[in-house]
Amino acid sequence: MSETSPKLRAELAGIPTYKPGKPAAAGGPVAYKLSSNENPYPPLPGVMETVTAAACSFNRYPDMACTGLMDELAERFGVPVSHLATGTGSVGVAQQLIQATAGPGDEVVYAWRSFEAYPIITQISGARSVQVPLTPGDVHDLDAMADALTDRTRLIFVCNPNNPTGTVVRRAELERFLDRVPGDVLVVLDEAYREFIRDPEVPDGVELYRERPNVCVLRTFSKAYGLAGLRVGFAIAHEPVAAALRKTAVPFGVSQIAQEAAIASLRAEDELLGRVGSLVCERTRVVDALRGQGWTVPDTQANFVWLRLGERTVAFAEACERAGVVVRPFPGEGVRVTVGESEANDIFLRVSEEFRKEA
Numbered sequence: 001m002s003e004t005s006p007k008l009r010a011e012l013a014g015i016p017t018y019k020p021g022k023p024a025a026a027g028g029p030v031a032y033k034l035s036s037n038e039n040p041y042p043p044l045p046g047v048m049e050t051v052t053a054a055a056c057s058f059n060r061y062p063d064m065a066c067t068g069l070m071d072e073l074a075e076r077f078g079v080p081v082s083h084l085a086t087g088t089g090s091v092g093v094a095q096q097l098i099q100a101t102a103g104p105g106d107e108v109v110y111a112w113r114s115f116e117a118y119p120i121i122t123q124i125s126g127a128r129s130v131q132v133p134l135t136p137g138d139v140h141d142l143d144a145m146a147d148a149l150t151d152r153t154r155l156i157f158v159c160n161p162n163n164p165t166g167t168v169v170r171r172a173e174l175e176r177f178l179d180r181v182p183g184d185v186l187v188v189l190d191e192a193y194r195e196f197i198r199d200p201e202v203p204d205g206v207e208l209y210r211e212r213p214n215v216c217v218l219r220t221f222s223k224a225y226g227l228a229g230l231r232v233g234f235a236i237a238h239e240p241v242a243a244a245l246r247k248t249a250v251p252f253g254v255s256q257i258a259q260e261a262a263i264a265s266l267r268a269e270d271e272l273l274g275r276v277g278s279l280v281c282e283r284t285r286v287v288d289a290l291r292g293q294g295w296t297v298p299d300t301q302a303n304f305v306w307l308r309l310g311e312r313t314v315a316f317a318e319a320c321e322r323a324g325v326v327v328r329p330f331p332g333e334g335v336r337v338t339v340g341e342s343e344a345n346d347i348f349l350r351v352s353e354e355f356r357k358e359a
């Protein structure tokens with residue numbers, strides 16, 4: 001065998017690997033997965049039927065233009081089809097956005113800690129990550145982010161609500177920030193958890209996009225709509241950004257099953273958003289209980305809570321796992337816990353109470 005190996009791009013060295021939320025242990029007494037911000041509800045029967053029917057023709061390629069889904073989204077959001085682009089989950093669309101805007105020598109600005117895919121997809125493109133620390137209250141520091149812009153900045157992510165802290169930026173501060181961003185820099189409002197927001201001061205990114213050609217809104221069917229395993233997300237953006245997204249898309253990336261499921265989910269929105277409402281009630285219950293136990297919990301508008309445990313992070317995650325719930329530790333920083341089934345939330349709250357007493 002030859003001693004040499006194929007030359008790979010230097011930018012790939014040292015890319016952090018995406019750490020998926022750990023699955024619940026198979027065969028354990030009770031095991032709940034609260035590590036990936038998934039929707040705990042099973043698929044709706046109607047969506048299941050649609051998926052089963054669509055599965056009968058997977059010998060064929062899907063509709064590459066996602067025509068039916070695009071029409072449905074255009075109507076739902078009141079935007080032209082030419083302002084829409086779909087992808088393999090919103091993380092796929094986020095990667096297309098970077099490919100379309102940033103290469104070697106360019107900069108991508110985002111808060112940190114935030115969604116762990118941002119540094120990975122930035123580095124893959126050869127661009128440089130500019131990570132702006134969250135405030136001590138775990139919120140985006142938009143003034144510092146605006147100060148961090150240079151003539152190399154090509155794209156900014158604003159994750160609202162932020163993963164993993166659940167914190168939000170509100171209308172006035174976001175508009176002030178957008179006013180400071182030059183028109184030739186793309187601002188991506190990552191709204192993967194939009195449907196879980198109850199704070200009326202948090203703007204709907206789609207409103208902001210209408211007035212601002214450099215704003216792009218990212219949404220997903222993975223969370224509120226419960227289609228995480230089918231991989232479909234989308235962006236709403238003006239031309240030429242939406243057109244660039246179509247150019248950078250993997251051909252046939254969104255399966256026909258995913259397209260049909262997404263359409264069926266939009267049509268069953270009332271029922272799905274009812275489930276979101278129940279999860280929001282659970283979120284309030286969990287946050288109140290944690291605060292009652294003495295924890296400092298940032299206000300969360302997403303389907304997860306953040307505990308800044310520092311050095312005790314891993315120990316806490318292990319205690320959760322022993323008790324039957326898998327959470328997402330960020331060693332040395334904190335633990336992100338998805339709001340799931342009530343039984344799972346109860347187990348988590350029992351562990352947090354014990355842990356608090358021992359500390």
Ligand SMILES: Cc1ncc(COP(=O)(O)O)c(C=O)c1O
Nearest residue numbers: 089090091115163192220222233
């Ligand atoms: C902030 C944020 N954006 C995007 C995504 C990607 O979701 P998907 O690719 O499933 O649409 C996630 C998933 O966890 C997320 O937390």
